[in-house]
Amino acid sequence: MQSSDETTVYVAKPAVHDSAHKHVAGEARYVDDMAEPAGLLHLCFGLSSKPHATLDGIDLDAVRAAPGVVQVFTAADIPGDNDVGAMGLGDEPLLAADRVLYVGQPIFLVAATTRDAARRAAKLGRIRYGELPAILDIDAARAKRDLVCTPLTLRRGDPQRAIAQAPRKLASRMRVGGQEHFYLEGQVALALPGEDGDVLVHCSTQHPTEVQHVIARVLGQANHTATVELRRMGGGFGGKETQANGFAAAAGLVARLTGRPAKIRPDRDDDMVITGKRHDFDIGFQVGFDEQGQILGVEFDYAARAGFSADLSGPVTDRALFHCDNAYFYPHVEASSLPLRTHTQSNTAFRGFGGPQGMLGAERVIEEIAYALGLDPLEVRKRNLYGATERNVTPYHQTLRDDLLPGLIDELETRSDYQARRAAIRDFNARSKTIRRGIALTPVKFGISFTHTPYNQAGALLHVYRDGSVQLNHGGTEMGQGLHVKILQIVAETLQIDPAQIRLAPTSTGKIPNTSATAASSGADLNGMAARNAALAVRTRLAEFAAERSQVPPDSVTFEPGFIRVGGEAIPFAVVVEQAYQARVQLSATGFYRTPRIHWNRSEGKGDPFFYFAYGAAVSEAAVDLLTGENRILRTDILHDAGRSLNPAIDIGQIEGGFVQGMGWLTTEELVWDKQGRLRTHAPSTYKIPACSDRPRDFRVHLLDRPNREETIYRSKAVGEPPLMLAMSALHAISDAVASVADYKTCPRLDPPATPEAILNAIERIKP
Amino acid sequence: MPQASRQEIRFLLGGEVCIVRDATPTTTILSWLRDTARRTGTKEGCAEGDCGACTVLVGRIEDGNLVSEPVNACIRFLASIDGLQLETVEDLGGAHPVQRAMVEHHGSQCGFCTPGFVMSLAALKRTNPQPTEGEIDRALAGNLCRCTGYAPIVAAAMAAQPEPAHMRLDETIVAKLRALDDGTSLSFRRDGARWDSPRTTDELASLFLAFPDARLVAGATDVGLWATKLTRDLPHLIYVGAIDALRRVEQVDNTIEIGAAVTYADIEPIFDGLYPDFARLIRRIGGAQVRSVGTLAGNVANGSPIGDGSPALIALGAELVLRRGDERRALPIEEFFVAYGTQQRWPGEFIETIRVPLPAATTRYAAAKIGKRFDQDISSVCAALRFELVDGAILEPRLAFGGMDGVPRRAARAEAALQGRSFNEAAFEAAMLALDQDFSPIDDHRASASYRTRVARNLLLKFYRELAGETATRLEPDAYVHAIV
Numbered sequence A: 001m002q003s004s005d006e007t008t009v010y011v012a013k014p015a016v017h018d019s020a021h022k023h024v025a026g027e028a029r030y031v032d033d034m035a036e037p038a039g040l041l042h043l044c045f046g047l048s049s050k051p052h053a054t055l056d057g058i059d060l061d062a063v064r065a066a067p068g069v070v071q072v073f074t075a076a077d078i079p080g081d082n083d084v085g086a087m088g089l090g091d092e093p094l095l096a097a098d099r100v101l102y103v104g105q106p107i108f109l110v111a112a113t114t115r116d117a118a119r120r121a122a123k124l125g126r127i128r129y130g131e132l133p134a135i136l137d138i139d140a141a142r143a144k145r146d147l148v149c150t151p152l153t154l155r156r157g158d159p160q161r162a163i164a165q166a167p168r169k170l171a172s173r174m175r176v177g178g179q180e181h182f183y184l185e186g187q188v189a190l191a192l193p194g195e196d197g198d199v200l201v202h203c204s205t206q207h208p209t210e211v212q213h214v215i216a217r218v219l220g221q222a223n224h225t226a227t228v229e230l231r232r233m234g235g236g237f238g239g240k241e242t243q244a245n246g247f248a249a250a251a252g253l254v255a256r257l258t259g260r261p262a263k264i265r266p267d268r269d270d271d272m273v274i275t276g277k278r279h280d281f282d283i284g285f286q287v288g289f290d291e292q293g294q295i296l297g298v299e300f301d302y303a304a305r306a307g308f309s310a311d312l313s314g315p316v317t318d319r320a321l322f323h324c325d326n327a328y329f330y331p332h333v334e335a336s337s338l339p340l341r342t343h344t345q346s347n348t349a350f351r352g353f354g355g356p357q358g359m360l361g362a363e364r365v366i367e368e369i370a371y372a373l374g375l376d377p378l379e380v381r382k383r384n385l386y387g388a389t390e391r392n393v394t395p396y397h398q399t400l401r402d403d404l405l406p407g408l409i410d411e412l413e414t415r416s417d418y419q420a421r422r423a424a425i426r427d428f429n430a431r432s433k434t435i436r437r438g439i440a441l442t443p444v445k446f447g448i449s450f451t452h453t454p455y456n457q458a459g460a461l462l463h464v465y466r467d468g469s470v471q472l473n474h475g476g477t478e479m480g481q482g483l484h485v486k487i488l489q490i491v492a493e494t495l496q497i498d499p500a501q502i503r504l505a506p507t508s509t510g511k512i513p514n515t516s517a518t519a520a521s522s523g524a525d526l527n528g529m530a531a532r533n534a535a536l537a538v539r540t541r542l543a544e545f546a547a548e549r550s551q552v553p554p555d556s557v558t559f560e561p562g563f564i565r566v567g568g569e570a571i572p573f574a575v576v577v578e579q580a581y582q583a584r585v586q587l588s589a590t591g592f593y594r595t596p597r598i599h600w601n602r603s604e605g606k607g608d609p610f611f612y613f614a615y616g617a618a619v620s621e622a623a624v625d626l627l628t629g630e631n632r633i634l635r636t637d638i639l640h641d642a643g644r645s646l647n648p649a650i651d652i653g654q655i656e657g658g659f660v661q662g663m664g665w666l667t668t669e670e671l672v673w674d675k676q677g678r679l680r681t682h683a684p685s686t687y688k689i690p691a692c693s694d695r696p697r698d699f700r701v702h703l704l705d706r707p708n709r710e711e712t713i714y715r716s717k718a719v720g721e722p723p724l725m726l727a728m729s730a731l732h733a734i735s736d737a738v739a740s741v742a743d744y745k746t747c748p749r750l751d752p753p754a755t756p757e758a759i760l761n762a763i764e765r766i767k768p
Numbered sequence B: 001m002p003q004a005s006r007q008e009i010r011f012l013l014g015g016e017v018c019i020v021r022d023a024t025p026t027t028t029i030l031s032w033l034r035d036t037a038r039r040t041g042t043k044e045g046c047a048e049g050d051c052g053a054c055t056v057l058v059g060r061i062e063d064g065n066l067v068s069e070p071v072n073a074c075i076r077f078l079a080s081i082d083g084l085q086l087e088t089v090e091d092l093g094g095a096h097p098v099q100r101a102m103v104e105h106h107g108s109q110c111g112f113c114t115p116g117f118v119m120s121l122a123a124l125k126r127t128n129p130q131p132t133e134g135e136i137d138r139a140l141a142g143n144l145c146r147c148t149g150y151a152p153i154v155a156a157a158m159a160a161q162p163e164p165a166h167m168r169l170d171e172t173i174v175a176k177l178r179a180l181d182d183g184t185s186l187s188f189r190r191d192g193a194r195w196d197s198p199r200t201t202d203e204l205a206s207l208f209l210a211f212p213d214a215r216l217v218a219g220a221t222d223v224g225l226w227a228t229k230l231t232r233d234l235p236h237l238i239y240v241g242a243i244d245a246l247r248r249v250e251q252v253d254n255t256i257e258i259g260a261a262v263t264y265a266d267i268e269p270i271f272d273g274l275y276p277d278f279a280r281l282i283r284r285i286g287g288a289q290v291r292s293v294g295t296l297a298g299n300v301a302n303g304s305p306i307g308d309g310s311p312a313l314i315a316l317g318a319e320l321v322l323r324r325g326d327e328r329r330a331l332p333i334e335e336f337f338v339a340y341g342t343q344q345r346w347p348g349e350f351i352e353t354i355r356v357p358l359p360a361a362t363t364r365y366a367a368a369k370i371g372k373r374f375d376q377d378i379s380s381v382c383a384a385l386r387f388e389l390v391d392g393a394i395l396e397p398r399l400a401f402g403g404m405d406g407v408p409r410r411a412a413r414a415e416a417a418l419q420g421r422s423f424n425e426a427a428f429e430a431a432m433l434a435l436d437q438d439f440s441p442i443d444d445h446r447a448s449a450s451y452r453t454r455v456a457r458n459l460l461l462k463f464y465r466e467l468a469g470e471t472a473t474r475l476e477p478d479a480y481v482h483a484i485v
């Protein structure tokens, strides 16, 4: 199809987000902005206050009697299956029936005439609990070894022997904290009842199809009775991949049972207390290496807090293993996962989907080796990078087909002036009492494709109207990542019409069925191809029609901006369209795409789960206050591979935003549960995502402009998730600054989040 | 003498007079905008004043000019903008220079935070057309964006052109605001709750004496949350922000007197000249939206163990003037904090003024706060130290901490260790040791007890190093703009 050096008019160009003008004017509509229908019921969940208990009595009299309350629902009112879990395993009730499994689990649902009335009433439930022992963290869960799903082991070679025979070896553990998504727009769903039991649900979700299926399941109805629609989300980051299910099902349930429209928009605290987050991990490893720092064999175990149910913990912990190598070749390797059940929120997808935690393990191994040998960690990194033709097989037996990283790292090292700055920093540190600085370069290699192979498909639906304007549906959702503008560019390019002539309709399960979540960075790869295929179908029909009409061969018909050139004559697109309509040519088409070549055998731990890899690297410089542990990232240089970027402006935005989000995860963002299992950091007052002044003041982001070697849409690469992991450079730069207190002789073992307290602890631990 | 009172809330929405009769005392600006006025451009991200998605501008007349300040609509009660101007993103029209710059620089991704950023930037550019990066950071500290990483927003802020003259209707607005004020004060009851906006301190004093169970509210940066987060009933609110006399800062002899309605934003530049560390501290309290309405007196009055104003003021030897009816008494501020949740205040008594002594040539002062995040984070520990340096000796040390106990308080043993000692590291080391006997802090989600203990000690060392002339001791963004090379 497209050759990699094809000149383009609309794609591979910076273009502003299609909603930018509406965003700045306050005109972009989110679900809660829609005009409220008459008779609307506002919903609020009544939540469990115990982490693990039997429900011995649910007294809701006071709730029912509260002002404004119309009806109160419990598990007994659910006509279908009481299960909103992504996997349909029956482990995630919409409303807890006989036991609760975490603090914050919904037990009952209040419908009232105002949101305030519903919230006030929801506090009045009197629940009698029979308390049971609760497992609240990874350590306790590891002892119990209750898994939410089957663990995975990847193995290649004989790591035990390789480690035993290695000249040097070490073993250690690290902790990696979780992360709250903190999408600015909280969860929200608005359900409208229709005829014959139908419901139409407007919902802020990354996965309308799953929401549709869950609503149908809860109502005990066929999928075709539920339609889920959305225009945009105010952020998702994985937090609306499965976590919208319960809210949407609640709205759908009430709409169906009362015949009235119903809306649920939980308060921020409820949102944070109810929904799952990024998994925190406890990672153990043993590594054998040589005196040059080359890894000879390594074993990892990745234990994760899955929470009370499976949700996506299986695929998330799988992906952690897929990235236990990050960018490094392991001659002998074994890595296994441990998705542990705890009595806390059910952890879920979050940008990177376990990959970031997997990579942190690899980078800690590198760091340990570097300190053990007295080398610059960058040197150790380089010595372990995958090779081009040998040393190029991953722990899951996929052979890498490209090797962009060595060149990319060299270029970044030069651009960022890494060596000179490193020397200057050492110099500064020797003189500075209170403030120390550090620098680090970390790479990223991220596998692109859903590891659940069936998800790698997409559909689109394109209508050309008689005036030449185009309406397009595709299965992807817009959460700010710029998917829609990229698709507009793709369709504009294919039809050679101005993007302003194309309208993207809201995502709807009624238009595109059986879609995959907009996740795994796959949005543009999959839906872009599907949209292009739909546009190509119409384009081919128009070309054939025009050729026949002018009696020229179809392949002589060309499309140029705004016109179709037929036998030397340039006819406006709209004119050809009208002529085609008159001639009864179909002006509507569907498009479909499935990713070629990928396969994955989980039980053997072998396959080619990824179509390709996206690469990048970052250099960060940090400053640390030795007295308080406060820190600041001063400068970050990034070189990132987005293939032949569909939209460099959007992609740079994804890189900058992903980096800062990752930096938050690794520094200021700390989730704290108390001994009663209550999440204490449940609002922005206590949970600190980066603020404006936390960004690196000096932030230099460049794209590696190299077409994807695979036949992706215009040879671009996925960009949603990989940049988040560039933030590992920030953690390692802080670690480098900390290491100065022990003259770089001891690995600081600084576990994220590197809060001031964690940093001060590391300083005091290694200080001679 | 009480003024004639009025029951309906009157303000300017954009440029038009708006009269609201059906709001309750705890109706927030945000819920009124979204639910009643159907202006949905203003978003709710947290309903607790921490994310800035709900940022609107509130305009008032100051020295004859219109001053527009960013405010969190989610926790500010509608009744408190009686007599003022409210501007929302819809009022900017879509082609405002800040809006254009945000589009051109790709400053929005999901767009949910965007209206709030636009409003904060519009406010900044009105007073400061050419802001530095540091000033932009500070202006945006109360706006969270989860998508962009902020860089493009800062770029937009730098690039945005000044507001063209035809968009500025200041004089018209000032005239309209003047016309709105007929001297009446707002007082109404709805849904079993009452609101009063007295216009004079005397009126306030007699009202509060008559209704000692009423809740006084200024910026509502805390009380607002009681309504939105805790759905707590607030049967009677008395708003002090409409009393011009309480918004004054005056120098009387060797003291500055700060009225109870003086905001952080008002006081910051004044402290910047007197006690720069106090100003540094204030710049890190909340975001611009909180500093524009939150008051020092409110921070003290709510008695929080972690309010940053209190330790800073205790170390300064500040005094509260408490008023009850017509009686006034002065109280050293540290005596105000009795125990967690209990203050030395009679029913019907309120803080009228805070008196802060001016520095002498011998005065040394240092203050710092520690949080997980530099901006807009509640301190895990806040420390402040004042002493007189006379002939190389430390005299009258006053060392106060927040976050170390149920109340902000002085560290008596550490002070004793400093008193009379030569100003050198050994004296501070002795104080650091003594500090362990002064406090036994607790673990919570902000920090562990052991971190609090260690960092409190280390802050003393930091103060020593700074007062001894060491530079480069803090990681303030402006101090550390430059990376190496």
Ligand code: FES
Pocket: B043, B044, B045, B046, B047, B048, B049, B050, B051, B052, B053, B054, B055, B072, B073, B074, B075
């Ligand atoms: S909604 Fe977050 S500050 Fe108002």
Ligand code: FES
Pocket: A184, A234, A235, A480, B107, B108, B109, B110, B111, B112, B113, B114, B144, B145, B146, B147, B148
């Ligand atoms: S653009 Fe999404 S939160 Fe700022």
